[in-house]
Amino acid sequence: MLKVHGLIKKYGDTEVVRGIDLHVRRGECFGLLGPNGAGKTTTLRLLLGLIEPDAGTIELAGIAVPQHAREARMKVGVVPQMDNLDPDFSVRENLLAYGRYFGMDKAAVAARVPALLEFAGLASKADAQIAQLSGGMKRRLTLARALVHDPDILFLDEPTTGLDPQARHLIWQGLRRLINAGKTIVLTTHFMDEAERLVDRLAILDHGRVMTEGAPRALIESHIEPAVVEVYGEGLEDWTRLHASQVCQRFESVGETLFCYTDDADRVIDALKQAPALRYVHRPSSLEDVFLKLTGRDLRD
């Protein structure tokens, strides 16, 4: 459904995308993860043919991009990072107007509107103005708008950023319905739980490169020990010096916290009993640990 090979994009002398290869199969939900500035949004814009790559090839729904970007975009629905619903139109009018940009006639769009509103949970809001909608409703309407021309593939750029938990779950339910209906989905996110819940496979991007790629569970298994004990509190330094290298396979001191990665958490917890002032959290390792291992803990702005 999507084949990307050797993709490069430069701005001046800086390479923002530095040789990306991706392969997304039909019906798959694929995640692009990466810290801010990793090149996720630039990659999405390249895939849509909005900007031209300096090197590399893109085939989207069997169509070469950017050479035939317009034809390719007929088959793609886009949910952008920032809401850009038309504030001068009502909910229903937003869908009608957007369908026209795909060359659909009014009757064809109008016939799809009730199902789209139902999908977005906005059937009772058809005539509401955009300013009256909550953040979650706007997101759902943007998702419905991306489906107006019944695309084969959906691009979502951070679909749940800025939403409260209830609204996020509603979006996830909507996306699952689309996956079950056989749509191909490519989404960017920096929420690890979102990726673990939704995607079949994902690529972690940093500095314009794919650091690793695979199914969430497989990535966790191949990059990280199965358990993590996070230790903090009074006397951490002494404990770290005396015990960490013996009981942890790998450990990391970050500020006031010690991250101890291990396949034998009981041994770590036993060792912690000797220092009752220390507090700890024991949890299975997650995608976030993989992400932080590969992209580092430095802040990105």
Add this chain to the structure above:
Amino acid sequence: MIRHLRLPQLSWRFIPVWQRNYLVWKKLAIPSILGNLADPMLYMLGLGYGLGSLLPDVGGMPYLTFLAAGTVAYSTMNAATFEVLYSSFSRMHVQRTWDAILNAPMTLDDVMLGELTWAVAKSLLSGVAILAVIWGLGLYGNFWMTLWIIPVVALVGFCFGGLGLVMNAVSPSYDFFLYYFTLVITPMVLLCGVFFPVSQLPLPVQAVSAWLPLTHAIDLARPLVVGSVPDNIALHVAGLLIYGSAGYVIALALTRKRLLK
């Protein structure tokens, strides 16, 4: 920059963009019409009667007629300019409507052609309203000749729509447009014969005036109001077309650089 310089690819796909603007305008049509038209009409009638009663014939016609012909061009220019400056800027920069459209199978060429043709439509509305006042007050020489003012008005809208889109492309905020009004639009109103004949200006200034697009517009509109055939029609039409087309092409290149990066 080089890759942004491709010539525009014109297509009928601009129509949904035009239609979008039309449908939004329709919701607020009455206040919008009043807002756009009341101002030039008040000036025209106030100055035309008030100042006109003190004056002998100006340019061989009553001052009210002289001013009405200037106002057709002037209010058309303003309608197109306001549309592509403030309204287009809202859609491009503030509401991100253009971004949403560009995710559909549309190009910036289509979007900006839609904006330009919409500015032409707004100009037509504004110019024809002034023309209606000219008809109503019987300020014309030959009714049939005044019908030619309608295509002239469309052309003037095209010209200033294209020029204004360049400002839209480079503007960081609404405040920036004030420069365009103070440094371009207002001087042009004073130099191109809206309120008084260009022949009253010093010769070097007249030479500058001859190159300005509003002069071309007025040189076409004023003879048509009084019922004579304008001189140098081809020159004036070409002047307006060249200003407008060059504006559209340059604006497109600059906006591609701004948005598609």
